[in-house]
Amino acid sequence: MVEQRLPKPMTRVRFPSSAPSQPFECGLWVRFFMTEKKVLSPEEIEILKKKHIRSFTLRRGHISQAQKRALDELLPRYAVQYNTELFDRKAAFGREAPFVLEIGCGMGETTASIAEQHPEVDFLGCEVFSAGVGALAKRLDEMHLDNVRIIQHDAVEVVKDMIAPDSLDGVHIFFPDPWRKARHHKRRLVAQPFIHELAARIRPGGYIHCATDWENYAEQMLEVLSGEPLLKNLHDGFSPVMANPITERPMTKFHARGERLGHGVWDLIFIRL
Numbered sequence: 001m002v003e004q005r006l007p008k009p010m011t012r013v014r015f016p017s018s019a020p021s022q023p024f025e026c027g028l029w030v031r032f033f034m035t036e037k038k039v040l041s042p043e044e045i046e047i048l049k050k051k052h053i054r055s056f057t058l059r060r061g062h063i064s065q066a067q068k069r070a071l072d073e074l075l076p077r078y079a080v081q082y083n084t085e086l087f088d089r090k091a092a093f094g095r096e097a098p099f100v101l102e103i104g105c106g107m108g109e110t111t112a113s114i115a116e117q118h119p120e121v122d123f124l125g126c127e128v129f130s131a132g133v134g135a136l137a138k139r140l141d142e143m144h145l146d147n148v149r150i151i152q153h154d155a156v157e158v159v160k161d162m163i164a165p166d167s168l169d170g171v172h173i174f175f176p177d178p179w180r181k182a183r184h185h186k187r188r189l190v191a192q193p194f195i196h197e198l199a200a201r202i203r204p205g206g207y208i209h210c211a212t213d214w215e216n217y218a219e220q221m222l223e224v225l226s227g228e229p230l231l232k233n234l235h236d237g238f239s240p241v242m243a244n245p246i247t248e249r250p251m252t253k254f255h256a257r258g259e260r261l262g263h264g265v266w267d268l269i270f271i272r273l
């Protein structure tokens with residue numbers, strides 16, 4: 001008997017190049033024995049338009065008891081909730097001070113160390129993984145630091161929805177996930193259009209400081225940041241130092257690992273025009 005093979009279900013969504021304001025036939029074609037069209041509501045269109053390729057996957061698992069406890073008992077002291085209203089710095093920190101956004105704090109080692117060295121600066125740390133958020137909250141408590149707030153949410157949305165234009169004195173992106181395979185490069189954070197959105201939130205004269213131990217990503221960072229019209233390189237190419245206009249990037253696990261594995265480490269510091 002000859003086995004009959006069914007056609008593979010396939011979904012393809014097509015959007016018009018300019019965003020429509022009315023409900024429209026978006027061309028959702030579902031091929032499974034037949035072809036049908038679906039009309040999306042304005043709400044569904046908005047949701048789809050907001051979707052972007054994430055620079056992280058929510059799969060990293062282990063969280064210690066101490067980190068869990070920190071999430072429950074300590075995080076409320078430092079947490080900022082994601083919403084679509086602009087972040088009120090004065091309300092969050094109770095003062096007006098230079099303001100630095102750190103994207104991807106990891107376990108918070110760098111964040112806490114820099115915040116301790118600069119009590120005169122306020123920091124907003126953005127991280128998606130609970131273990132990291134718990135670890136950072138624990139460090140802040142142990143070190144008695146009150147100049148850091150934590151937001152557990154995708155930085156791409158935080159920047160777009162909560163950070164006012166020209167409001168950041170600095171941005172730190174230290175050792176973002178390198179997404180090594182070519183087919184995953186689209187997940188890299190230091191890429192357009194995100195860098196343009198981010199640059200527009202830095203005040204003129206403010207800075208963005210990135211670092212990586214992955215050469216191919218370092219080259220991409222240099223290309224993307226150099227190509228952004230709102231930014232100007234503080235150095236000629238990669239930065240020869242780890243210091244930016246506010247602070248020095250401390251040595252961390254990722255830096256040490258990069259050197260141990262012979263990858264090298266690259267810093268890039270650009271100024272907002």
Ligand SMILES: C[S@@+](CC[C@H](N)C(=O)[O-])C[C@H]1O[C@@H](n2cnc3c(N)ncnc32)[C@H](O)[C@@H]1O
Pocket residue numbers: 054055056103104105106107108109110126127128129132153154155156173174175176177189252253254
């Ligand atoms: C390789 S770790 C580096 C951590 C830290 N910066 C350091 O140097 O130790 C990158 C971190 O970025 C976080 N991350 C990646 N994409 C993010 C996003 N869109 N928003 C917030 N955090 C993100 C990951 O969860 C991860 O903890």
